[in-house]
Amino acid sequence: MKGDSLNDQLKEARKHADRGKTKNAVKSLEQFVKHARDPRKVTDAAVRVVLVRDAEALIARLRAPAGG
Numbered sequence: 001m002k003g004d005s006l007n008d009q010l011k012e013a014r015k016h017a018d019r020g021k022t023k024n025a026v027k028s029l030e031q032f033v034k035h036a037r038d039p040r041k042v043t044d045a046a047v048r049v050v051l052v053r054d055a056e057a058l059i060a061r062l063r064a065p066a067g068g
Contacts, residue, residue: 005035006032006035006036006041006042009028009029009031009035010032012024012028012031013025013026013028013029013032013058016028017062022063025062026063029055029058029059030059032051032055033052033056033059036052
């Protein structure tokens, strides 16, 4: 299903971010986190932790005020 893979969500987030659509980029990253937390999609627990941590850091950065 299109948009269901982790890679698809990252591509969508990047596309939105490149176009200045921060809210859409955040939504795509939130979907990425949802999928990354699923042990059926990411079987290695350590990898899940890193993927979620890094995606949440990107979300925080995108939500931060400009110049901050």
